[in-house]
Amino acid sequence: MTNSLASRFPELAAQLDPVLNGEITGHHLVPGSDRKVWWRCIVDVSHAWQATIANRINAGSGCPDCAVTGYKPNLPGFIYLLTRGDSTIQRKLGITNVPKRRLTTHTRNGWTVLEVSPAFDGAEARRVENGFFALLASRGVRQQRADIVDRFDGYTETWAYDHLPIDSLAEVYVLIGWQPKELDPHQIPLPTETNPES
Structure with a gap:
């Protein structure tokens, strides 16, 4: 070829x-x-x-473990659920290593934080995110490029609430069949604000 x-x-x-x-x-x-x-x-x-x-x-993306910025699956990960509403209510699910910084960016862009998980194993948090996005895609409710004229940061992590009404992370976990296992903060150091984040 x-x-x-x-x-x-x-x-x-x-x-x-x-x-x-x-x-x-x-x-x-x-x-x-x-x-x-x-x-x-x-x-x-x-x-x-x-x-x-x-x-x-x-996008010129490379190895996520070696990236200077972005989500690091080898660090503790946090799952977050956001909402915003204009003409239609939207929900957004994402993961980050540094919630304060990531969520500050989202709130500046009009999102409201519904829930942030405790620290989970970073690779496990990514599996939850990927599993949920696969569920959104299988139900045909995940936002696609053609769906959004103004593509904002993380638009593919977004769905219309009326297509899939979710109000908590517990509902996400049930939908994908995942049992959360929190990290013991005494065993694994949590990332600081100086660490790269997603």
């Missing part, structure tokens, strides 16, 4: 995880695809993550 990821972006194709992707190689994939595949970090080969090909190319 002349338009393959391997032919157009060989350095990116080299980062495809050969084990987790099975038979799929850069020769089978097309740049700009929304297909999620596994990637292997070029800095630390113990880091693997899933991302769409389009995200890697268009």
